[in-house]
Amino acid sequence: MAKGEIVIDEMYCHGCGYCADFCPKKCIVLPEDKFTPQGYRLSCFVNTEDCTACKICSFMCPHHAVEVYKYVEV
Ligand code: SF4
Ligand code: SF4
Numbered sequence: 501m502a503k504g505e506i507v508i509d510e511m512y513c514h515g516c517g518y519c520a521d522f523c524p525k526k527c528i529v530l531p532e533d534k535f536t537p538q539g540y541r542l543s544c545f546v547n548t549e550d551c552t553a554c555k556i557c558s559f560m561c562p563h564h565a566v567e568v569y570k571y572v573e574v
Pocket of ligand 2: 523526552553554558
């Protein structure tokens with residue numbers, strides 16, 4: 501079960517792929533047919549159920565394009 505989710509801001513993503521490379525759960529991919537408004541490859545959140553909200557993707561992003569939201573029980 502997912503422990504969180506991420507949101508990637510297409511205005512800041514530069515398509516470097518660090519987030520995808522370092523996600524331990526393979527929750528991020530860079531499809532060949534998705535691009536940011538600036539024309540960079542756009543990273544996309546997939547396998548959403550596997551996200552642990554570890555924040556590695558956010559830490560690795562040099563452009564501060566990834567926000568991580570951790571689910572909490574209420
Ligand atoms: S690390 Fe940041 S800039 Fe690079 S592909 Fe991922 S979201 Fe985009
Ligand atoms: S928070 Fe962790 S598990 Fe979730 S997408 Fe980012 S690196 Fe992957």
